[in-house]
Amino acid sequence: MNAPRAAAPAGSPVDDLAPAGLRARVTECLRECASDRAEPVVAALDAAGLCFPGLPDRVVLAESLAAALDFDPAAEVLARHDRPGAGAGLPVAALQVAASARLVATTGGWLGTRHSFGQRLIDHQVVRFRLAELMAYAEGARHLVHAATADTAAGARGDGVVEAARLQARKLLRRTARVCLHLHGASGYVAGHPAQRLLLAGHRPADGISDEQLLDAVARHLRGADD
Amino acid sequence: MTEPPTATAPHHGRPGPGFATPAAFRRSVRALVDRHPEVFAPAVWDVPGRVPPGREAVVLLGRAGLLAPAAPAPAPVRRVPPEPDPAPSWQFAAALHEELGLLPAGAVVLTQVEVAAKLLAAFPATAHAARQALAGRSLAALAVTEPGGGLDFDAMTTSVRRGDEGVVVEGEKWLSSNAPFADELLVLARDTAFADSALGRHSLVRVPVDAPGVEVHPLRTLGHRGVTGRIRLTGVRLAPEALLGSPGTGLLTLMRHWVHERVMVALRMTAMAEGLLALLRSAGGPRSGYADRAAAELFVDIAQERASCRRALELLGAGGCPPRTAAGCKLRSADVLRRTAEAALRREAELASTRPRFAGLDPADPGLAERALRDATGLALAGGSDEALLMVIARELR
Numbered sequence: 138m139n140a141p142r143a144a145a146p147a148g149s150p151v152d153d154l155a156p157a158g159l160r161a162r163v164t165e166c167l168r169e170c171a172s173d174r175a176e177p178v179v180a181a182l183d184a185a186g187l188c189f190p191g192l193p194d195r196v197v198l199a200e201s202l203a204a205a206l207d208f209d210p211a212a213e214v215l216a217r218h219d220r221p222g223a224g225a226g227l228p229v230a231a232l233q234v235a236a237s238a239r240l241v242a243t244t245g246g247w248l249g250t251r252h253s254f255g256q257r258l259i260d261h262q263v264v265r266f267r268l269a270e271l272m273a274y275a276e277g278a279r280h281l282v283h284a285a286t287a288d289t290a291a292g293a294r295g296d297g298v299v300e301a302a303r304l305q306a307r308k309l310l311r312r313t314a315r316v317c318l319h320l321h322g323a324s325g326y327v328a329g330h331p332a333q334r335l336l337l338a339g340h341r342p343a344d345g346i347s348d349e350q351l352l353d354a355v356a357r358h359l360r361g362a363d364d
Numbered sequence: 365m366t367e368p369p370t371a372t373a374p375h376h377g378r379p380g381p382g383f384a385t386p387a388a389f390r391r392s393v394r395a396l397v398d399r400h401p402e403v404f405a406p407a408v409w410d411v412p413g414r415v416p417p418g419r420e421a422v423v424l425l426g427r428a429g430l431l432a433p434a435a436p437a438p439a440p441v442r443r444v445p446p447e448p449d450p451a452p453s454w455q456f457a458a459a460l461h462e463e464l465g466l467l468p469a470g471a472v473v474l475t476q477v478e479v480a481a482k483l484l485a486a487f488p489a490t491a492h493a494a495r496q497a498l499a500g501r502s503l504a505a506l507a508v509t510e511p512g513g514g515l516d517f518d519a520m521t522t523s524v525r526r527g528d529e530g531v532v533v534e535g536e537k538w539l540s541s542n543a544p545f546a547d548e549l550l551v552l553a554r555d556t557a558f559a560d561s562a563l564g565r566h567s568l569v570r571v572p573v574d575a576p577g578v579e580v581h582p583l584r585t586l587g588h589r590g591v592t593g594r595i596r597l598t599g600v601r602l603a604p605e606a607l608l609g610s611p612g613t614g615l616l617t618l619m620r621h622w623v624h625e626r627v628m629v630a631l632r633m634t635a636m637a638e639g640l641l642a643l644l645r646s647a648g649g650p651r652s653g654y655a656d657r658a659a660a661e662l663f664v665d666i667a668q669e670r671a672s673c674r675r676a677l678e679l680l681g682a683g684g685c686p687p688r689t690a691a692g693c694k695l696r697s698a699d700v701l702r703r704t705a706e707a708a709l710r711r712e713a714e715l716a717s718t719r720p721r722f723a724g725l726d727p728a729d730p731g732l733a734e735r736a737l738r739d740a741t742g743l744a745l746a747g748g749s750d751e752a753l754l755m756v757i758a759r760e761l762r
Contacts, residue, residue, distance in 0.1 A: 150675070245761045259761055269757035273692035277672045284671035298671075301664040355663055356656035359645065 175213035203235030224289035230306035297358030311339035426500015480504035543593025587738030
């Protein structure tokens with residue numbers, strides 16, 4: 138049911154490879170569904186005839202889900218569209234990066250409503266710099282996930298970049314959750330807060346592979362390149 | 365010293381000879397560097413008391429037509445839809461700066477192409493000067509930073525005022541890359557004619573280094589030795605045409621320019637980190653036992669910066685790289701280069717303590733790891749310190 142592949146360059150390398158307008162249609166579907174649980178969202182995507190056969194399509198889905206849902210239900214929806222093959226972990230990596238960026242944005246918004254020492258928390262330079270650093274690293278990780286997706290879709294295999302992207306995404310998620318929880322103070326520590334939920338999610342790899350295993354995979358690629 | 369052009373085909377109307385692909389261009393750069401060790405070998409740079417051969421490096425590359433392909437093609441005069449460019453200029457720029465990677469000449473070339481020529485090309489009146497810069501016939505240096513301040517432009521003391529027959533420039537600059545071998549300086553100065561302007565109070569001025577009242581001396585620095593300069597401008601009288609672009613808009617011009625410069629500096633830092641990592645892993649032989657996971661950690665961060673720089677270059681080529689993206693690229697690549705250089709130094713010490721005949725990560729360039737760390741420190745300051753970059757990124761926060 139998806140539209141033909143986009144011919145003209147759009148917002149990112151992944152959007153260029155996914156069907157034209159896919160991101161907008163998924164976003165619209167999620168908005169109309171207006172649910173924060175996985176099951177209704179899965180049903181809504183099915184009802185809209187949206188399918189995600191290509192790796193770039195699933196990366197677009199992951200990023201759209203991150204903007205609309207909490208991490209756990211988004212991961213659940215994404216798992217329904219999981220497909221084995223090269224780059225299989227990249228949609229989860231895209232979800233981790235997008236969820237991190239969303240948490241930074243919501244944290245920034247919240248800090249704009251709180252005051253200390255006569256000014257908004259967001260106006261303290263040390264706070265701004267901590268958030269700015271997270272924003273910079275989120276953007277870098279997104280570029281890496283997109284590049285790995287585009288390379289994999291183009292048939293590139295075995296240079297370690299896919300594993301690198303997966304590793305960066307989960308490190309970013311943990312770092313972002315840790316810093317944002319801290320910036321939220323006590324409220325970030327309270328059960329159910331998005332920051333602490335993300336902190337736990339970051340330490341619970343959805344794909345059952347540890348950081349060290351991913352690092353070893355990268356190291357194997359490096360050794361292979363030497364031979 | 366003129367090199368025959370190594371071109372194979374004209375390329376999208378850019379000045380100078382064309383190259384069919386970035387790979388062919390890269391090979392030509394490498395061949396020229398290999399033919400001229402007297403200019404490009406690290407051993408002839410960083411010699412105490414001697415100005416490094418930065419001018420010679422630019423002249424060789426420029427005259428061989430190896431700087432021009434990295435510059436964007438001029439805009440078409442007629443309103444016709446441009447043909448798709450199979451190899452846009454950013455791919456050549458990436459090839460040039462990556463190929464010069466760990467060579468000290470790389471910093472000088474980057475300044476000449478991405479700062480001097482790029483700024484001159486921004487104005488119709490100096491388009492010819494930009495072509496001269498890309499042909500290696502003239503060197504220019506940007507002079508912004510002052511001993512009393514960096515990016516706080518309200519604190520800038522260098523001024524330009526209107527004189528009887530032109531303009532007069534007065535002040536002091538330092539940390540100006542390529543100033544010791546430049547023919548002209550592009551000086552940012554407070555413009556007294558715009559002292560009360562809300563829109564812009566600074567102008568860019570072209571100052572020939574042989575004009576009366578101009579003094580340039582190499583500045584002793586931690587890295588990039590002999591490449592940066594201190595400039596004193598004492599009542600320098602110039603023709604009105606010395607003002608670059610519209611008076612009072614100098615800062616606006618530089619704000620746009622820094623987006624480009626930051627991406628290019630990030631590209632160089634990432635290329636340096638990549639080169640260092642390769643040496644770090646190969647030093648001491650294939651079974652030297654460098655920790656695989658340590659190398660993989662660095663590889664992961666370098667891969668991220670490669671992807672990010674490529675994306676930023678694409679955006680620059682399309683005319684729309686956000687300032688935060690450029691700032692982020694530079695912030696992260698400075699960090700990964702610093703960490704890679706530190707790892708390289710530790711690895712050198714480790715191998716030196718266990719192998720009597722160990723001669724450094726690169727035996728042909730024994731000081732490479734330390735120089736990389738010293739230069740990395742300077743590159744992290746070029747185009748704005750980490751804190752200045754964070755301020756740019758933080759503008760997104762409301």
